[in-house]
Amino acid sequence: MIKTDILIIGGGAAGLSAGQYGARAGRDVVIVEALMIGGQLAYIDSIENYPGIDKPISGFEIAEMLQKQAEKFGTKIVYDEFVSFEKKNDTFFVKLNEDEVEAKTLIWATGAKHRHIDIPGEEELNGRGVSYCGTCDGAFFKNQTIFIVGGGDTALTDALFLNKLSDDVTIVHRRNRFRAQQNLIDLIEKSSIKTIMEVKPIEILGEDNKVSAIVLEDVNTGEKTTHKTKAVFIFAGMLPQTQLLPKELLDNYGYVNTNQNMETSIPGFYAIGDVRDTPFRQVITAASDGAIAAHSASEYIDNISGNSY
Ligand code: NAP
DSSP: OEEEEEEEEOOBHHHHHHHHHHHHTTOOEEEEESSOTBGGGGGOSOBOOSTTOOSOBOHHHHHHHHHHHHHHTTOEEEEOOEEEEEEETTEEEEEESSOEEEEEEEEEOOOEEEOOOOOTTTTTTBTTTEESOHHHHGGGGTTSOEEEEOOSHHHHHHHHHHHTTOSOEEEEESSSSOOSOHHHHHHHHHSSOEEEESEEEEEEEEETTEEEEEEEEETTTOOEEEEEOSEEEEOOOEEESOTTSOGGGBOTTSOBOOOTTOBOSSTTEEEOGGGBOOSOOOHHHHHHHHHHHHHHHHHHHHHHTTOOO
């Protein structure tokens, strides 16, 4: 049985930042992480926009820095899986797979997973040419034809990464303009990456159990075209990892509703990072959420202990 002031579920940028700020506020802090510290951050090849870090740095390196800093101030990291929680009086009773925790506050920082586009061939060929992570799987397709689905920041960032490995990269997008940041669009335009706009992928074909082609449909004319490729990278957005939370905390898309203090409708329960209903999902905004939630949690603990001023 673990007892702590602040229990954080999820060790990505948001959770690690909350850990650091909570520990620096003099609280006992435990972060529970199911898999690997860093979350989505660990898969980002190159980050150039984190304030103060004036050279490209991998997400993995930032994750390591955040972890070291949180641990330096006393945050403990436990590798286990969240199962359920209930709140009685002012205490959260949390069940993990292998342990139980009593916590005064709970911060939900589980992030989001890759959305699938549910077309024939996607699941069957997942890991056999279909991928959701350029930095993880790009090396398998060095100098091969690569197709990328999506028009957001991830699609364009990973396209630029994959273009370092292959000159034959094509982005397909269902609209006539990308939704990604302008600087990424500019970099794509300057690169050798090809784009096919206003098409939707309708099937991924395989040969010998590996991706062999992608079938696209023109959204205006309905015309179908088949393009040979070895790889289809799909970047269709994220699904917040909130399935284990009470439905009343969530909006229609499954994101957690919070106020500006990161508070949910349960006192002492906070949500931060990609699980939150936020207009902009970046490492910096996740870290900022973490700092705010740790501060709010610390004030809340003062209030329930009668120490507020
Ligand atoms: P996103 O912004 O939600 O973009 C998802 C893309 O996939 C959209 O272009 C969407 O098309 C397309 N899409 C969704 N479902 C589809 C389907 N069934 N078939 C075809 N296309 C489909 O997701 P994201 O790019 O992963 O970005 C998530 C968040 O992380 C964003 O807030 C982003 O700013 C942030 N991020 C930032 C950086 C960076 O700063 N370097 C890097 C990566 C991610 P529509 O446009 O038509 O909706």
